[in-house]
Amino acid sequence: MRSAFYISDGTAITAEVFGHALLSLFTVEFNHVTVPFVETEEHAHEVLQKISESFQDSGERPLVFYTIVNTEVRNVIAKSVGINYNFLDQFVAPLEKVLGVPSKPEKHRTHSIHEKTYDIRIDAVNYALANDDGSNLKDYNEADIILVGVSRSGKTPTSLYLALQYGIKAANYPFTEEDMGDILKMPPVLRRFKHKLFGLTIKPERLHQIRSERRANSRYASLQQCRMELREVENLYRKEKIPFLNSTQFSIEEMAAKIIATTGLQRRKWA
Amino acid sequence: MRSAFYISDGTAITAEVFGHALLSLFTVEFNHVTVPFVETEEHAHEVLQKISESFQDSGERPLVFYTIVNTEVRNVIAKSVGINYNFLDQFVAPLEKVLGVPSKPEKHRTHSIHEKTYDIRIDAVNYALANDDGSNLKDYNEADIILVGVSRSGKTPTSLYLALQYGIKAANYPFTEEDMGDILKMPPVLRRFKHKLFGLTIKPERLHQIRSERRANSRYASLQQCRMELREVENLYRKEKIPFLNSTQFSIEEMAAKIIATTGLQRRKWA
Numbered sequence: 001m002r003s004a005f006y007i008s009d010g011t012a013i014t015a016e017v018f019g020h021a022l023l024s025l026f027t028v029e030f031n032h033v034t035v036p037f038v039e040t041e042e043h044a045h046e047v048l049q050k051i052s053e054s055f056q057d058s059g060e061r062p063l064v065f066y067t068i069v070n071t072e073v074r075n076v077i078a079k080s081v082g083i084n085y086n087f088l089d090q091f092v093a094p095l096e097k098v099l100g101v102p103s104k105p106e107k108h109r110t111h112s113i114h115e116k117t118y119d120i121r122i123d124a125v126n127y128a129l130a131n132d133d134g135s136n137l138k139d140y141n142e143a144d145i146i147l148v149g150v151s152r153s154g155k156t157p158t159s160l161y162l163a164l165q166y167g168i169k170a171a172n173y174p175f176t177e178e179d180m181g182d183i184l185k186m187p188p189v190l191r192r193f194k195h196k197l198f199g200l201t202i203k204p205e206r207l208h209q210i211r212s213e214r215r216a217n218s219r220y221a222s223l224q225q226c227r228m229e230l231r232e233v234e235n236l237y238r239k240e241k242i243p244f245l246n247s248t249q250f251s252i253e254e255m256a257a258k259i260i261a262t263t264g265l266q267r268r269k270w271a
Numbered sequence: 272m273r274s275a276f277y278i279s280d281g282t283a284i285t286a287e288v289f290g291h292a293l294l295s296l297f298t299v300e301f302n303h304v305t306v307p308f309v310e311t312e313e314h315a316h317e318v319l320q321k322i323s324e325s326f327q328d329s330g331e332r333p334l335v336f337y338t339i340v341n342t343e344v345r346n347v348i349a350k351s352v353g354i355n356y357n358f359l360d361q362f363v364a365p366l367e368k369v370l371g372v373p374s375k376p377e378k379h380r381t382h383s384i385h386e387k388t389y390d391i392r393i394d395a396v397n398y399a400l401a402n403d404d405g406s407n408l409k410d411y412n413e414a415d416i417i418l419v420g421v422s423r424s425g426k427t428p429t430s431l432y433l434a435l436q437y438g439i440k441a442a443n444y445p446f447t448e449e450d451m452g453d454i455l456k457m458p459p460v461l462r463r464f465k466h467k468l469f470g471l472t473i474k475p476e477r478l479h480q481i482r483s484e485r486r487a488n489s490r491y492a493s494l495q496q497c498r499m500e501l502r503e504v505e506n507l508y509r510k511e512k513i514p515f516l517n518s519t520q521f522s523i524e525e526m527a528a529k530i531i532a533t534t535g536l537q538r539r540k541w542a
Contacts, residue, residue, distance in 0.1 A: 002370075011528040014292040020540075021285040021338065022362055024381050025374040034538060036528040061369075067292065083369055091293055091356065098334075098354055099273075103296040110295050111524040118522055125428050132400075157396050160431060164523075251389055252435075253382040257282040257307040267305060269291075 002060040003031040005051060007077055009068045011111045012036040018087050019065035030063070038068065039107075044076035051080045069105045117167050117268045124163035124170075124268075131171035132156055140171055140193045144265055147172040148190070149200035150229040151220075152210045154247040154255065158200070161252045166260065167268030175233055184232035186240055198259055199237040199244030204230050206248050273331040275301040276322060278348055280339045282382045283307040289358050290336035301334070309339065310378075315347035322351045340376045388438050388539045395434035395441075395539075402442035403427055411442055411464045415536055418443040419461065420471035421500045422491075423481045425518040425526065429471070432523045437531065438539030446504055455503035457511055469530055470508040470515030475501050477519050 004023060006015040012034050023030060033054070035047050054062045064082035068074040078084055092103050108114060130136055131143065133156065140146060145162070147155045147170055155172035162168040179187050190197060204227040211221035219225055237244040243262050247255055260267065275294060277286040283305050294301060304325070306318050325333045335353035339345040349355055363374050379385060401407055402414065404427065411417060416433070418426040418441055426443035433439040450458050461468060475498040482492035490496055508515040514533050518526055531538065 011524045013524060013528075014288055016540075017285055017288040018359075021381055022359055022366065025359070025363060025376050026366070026370055026372060027375055028370055028372060032538070032540075034528075034531075036532060063366075063369075085362065087362070088289075088293055088296070091358070092296060095293065095297070095334075098332075099297060099299055101297060101299060104298055105296050108525075110292055111522060113520060113522040113525070115522070122428060122523070125431065129403075129427065156400065157393060157435075160396065161435065164428070164432065164435065249384060251382060251384040251386070252393070253282045253284060254379075254384070257284075257305075260305075261307060267303070269287075269303075 001029055001031045002058055003033055003051075003054040003062040005047075005054075005062055005064045005066075005082065006032070006034045007038055007047060007064065007066040007068070008036055009039045009070060009073060010036065010108050012067075013111050015065040015067055015087075019063070019085070022065075023063075031058075038073060038077070039070070041072055041076050044073045048076065048080050051082045055081050069107045120167040120268050121164060124167045125160065127169045128159045128163040128171070132159065134173045134176075136171075137173075137189045140189075140196070142169060143171040143193070143196055144169045145198055145259070145263060146170070146190070146193055146196045147198050147200060148175065148233075148242070149202075150175050150207070150226075150233055152207060152214070153200045153202045154252070155200055157252045158247075158255045158259070161256045162259070165256065165269065166265075168260075168265055175229070175236075180229065180232060184236045186236065194240065194242070197240075197242045198263060199233065199242045200255075201230055201234055201237070201244055201246050203246070203248040272300055272302045273329055274322075274325040274333040275303050276318075276325075276333055276335045276337075276353065277303070277305045278309055278318060278335065278337040278339070279307055280310045280341060280344060281307065281379050284382050286336045286338055286358075290334070290356070293336075294334075302329075309344060309348070310341070312343055312347050315344045319347060319351050322353045326352050340378045386540075391438040391539050392435060395438045396431065398440045399430045399434040399442070403430065405444045405447075407442075408444075408460045411460075411467070413440060414442040414464070414467055415440045416469050416530070416534060417441070417461065417464055417467045418469050418471060419446065419504075419513070420473075421446050421478070421497075421504055423478060423485070424471045424473045425523070426471055428523045429518075429526045429530070432527045433530070436527065436538075436540065437536075439531075439536055446500070446507075451500065451503060455507045457507065465511065465513070468511075468513045469534060470504065470513045471526075472501055472505055472508070472515055472517050474517070474519040 006012045008015050051062050062082035064084045066077050067088050149155050151174050159170035159172045162170040207226040208223045215221050277283045279286050333353035335355045337348050338359050420426050422445050430441035430443045433441040478497040479494045
């Protein structure tokens, strides 16, 4: 199988994301190899060796996606026997012209602790954890958004993703049996934060499947119970005009992007 | 201020990562605008309007980074008054030649629920949450890695990042006062999982600062206590030959990349 190498003097996340997006346009399987923190010529020569070995083993020239700030190190990788994609480079000169200033490449400017919003993102992760699953009802005034929904409808991973990637403080609150009663009413603790609420829902069949993995053959997991709970929350969302999304067909990356688009929240990534 | 638009018929994460990496080479400030899920020509025309308005307001042509699978929608964005970067496109034809097969662009192939490893990543997030902070000692046989370290040395966010991005099941265990005693010994519960342990440490001054934000003027946060705890864990790491990293200067993205590089764990992202 042909290899795809992702190489950088940083985390190599940019190379991975770019290479993965490009390769996803093809229905071909690859052996993916990420090599981060290639910061010396010596290390670069070791990587060259790996690329050569992969070529010899597979008989197919590896694809090599790389971004490296240091010129000497970059020049070593550029000599690989693979098909080399220094994919940012060709955009730099035209962009210098547009912006009217020279580029100033520096190591570790992306995905590092030196990003301006790094601390904001870590604070948001700690906030999401401390305010997960209705575990803390005191700090909702700090929340940027409060995800609501029944148990296992995707609130927790979505909250964490919003925090980790975008520095958005997302609490989440599960509607419980207690809230349900005969008819689900807005829990009093949420009433004054109504403008921050965002509802999740999910197909009953999918919820039944997810809950069954947790507690097979329980009332909690029964299709009937799932149907009832989802009907109640969707009625509440409509009645109270809470924006909501059905998570059944969406990844957490897609949920986060849709929630941000719907609410107009700001990404605190590149502020 | 000049705007940078990130536009896609999916999450726009690829456009964001690429654009951000390119712009990070310049010491220029931008107004960042992400527009995901542009799936119709009508929506694309609305986006064109936004790009025009941004040009009029700032007097500077916006930069427009986009990846769009649908030809009609893409052709609308390509007419924007901005400086347009259809940054994947120019790599496609040469890559078709290399691979000897035509590309088959389909929507939502990246960052969607249809990625082969999506469920693995969500399972790993649930595992990380259930095994956070030593809260569960029964499931360590399932762990790919167990992060150990003193309270607030970066275990939790690093575990979550490993899970969310790479589908790696990372538990984490905090060394506590109880484990410390006169001299920190390997907690019995960890002994049989020694090959899975990975230690975190941090500068005492930084730990003191982080803990002080939590509990100011406590013994827990005192520089003396931080120094003592870190000396003990570092001694244990050396004595037991547990690989370890100092998190003081690293982002969680960097920590994750370094941990994977050190341990040889596999990224379950594109399997």
